[in-house]
Amino acid sequence: MSFYWIKTNSLIKKLFSQYIWDLPNTEKKVYLTFDDGPTPEITEWVLEQLELHNAKATFFCIGKNIEANPSIFEKLLQRRHSIGNHTFNHLNGWKTTAEDYSTNISLCADSIKNHSIEINNPQSKLFRPPYGKIKSIQAKKLKSQGYKIIMWDVLSADFDQTITKERCLKNVVSNIKPGSIIVFHDSVKAFKNLEYTLPKVLKYLDENNFQCEAI
Template structure:
């Protein structure tokens, strides 16, 4: 079973997190990409976004930033936003607050060198964060969750079904999660160009957070 949207109860339990953007003005979608940057998949994403003058937000794993700074620089050069996905892609449920905050800070140090931000964005890996931890991070980070999870990372999820679900659940103001990862490659490469074409034809814009 695929959970494309977080239940309303979970959203109420984590009120300090950003779940979607206001649906005002031209219809806009906020595409986000987790787990990169990597040379195998991130350049493909950048090519697809450029075709539609789309801007996205890339939630980067710190260790990937360390290994592939040239890919991260290409993201910035494309007019996109870099954001924090922790250094080691760790869960906020299974690490101490001190360990988690340190891992986030380690990733942020690399991000600040590449693209300084007044108030950094953080997406918890797996969406796993506790309410006290979200409150602790709030003064320094905007914790970003999502309105639509494409589940592109699931190898048992057929590309056609992944696309149909992503389209069906998206609406103006949605924060949509894709993954620029090897694991998600099959679905990402099928879904993203068709998703962009579908909504561009309907007058949507694609903006960074």
């Protein structure tokens, strides 16, 4: 298993301050994010859970999944959640040339735009690099195009099939603070942990007077 931070180290945030790791505030607002969808049944289940708690979120979508599941993608827009670009093919920036990476992001942007026309959703300028891996030259080009690169403050690690669902829950509730950007995944791989964790996180946030907002 690869090493990863559950709570992003403050030194990392300072070293890579050109990225957005959290959105500090005094109003107890937090930002739930979901990567890798839209995924049949799972994304729709996530939407149901969010609606139960009047919570908004940000979905970083893979272009090929938008193309495969356009009706689910449109539900995200209809329910007023934010959309972010997560490349077309879930590329690892460290293993991809700057040109290929940029092209893949543009393909995803086209998918977002093409499936947002009827709903008249503004073109998304939020981007999250798959695996959190991006080269400085890739980031520089994105920023020149007006993108905000959204990382995270808290990683649920729902994708990690070696951890228990209880550990996944603890990863989140033990580390949330006002302004936290929290990562979940609306994917098949993560669903075992997500199904247990998300309802309990939403309940915890309600009980502690947090507001879930879209980025």
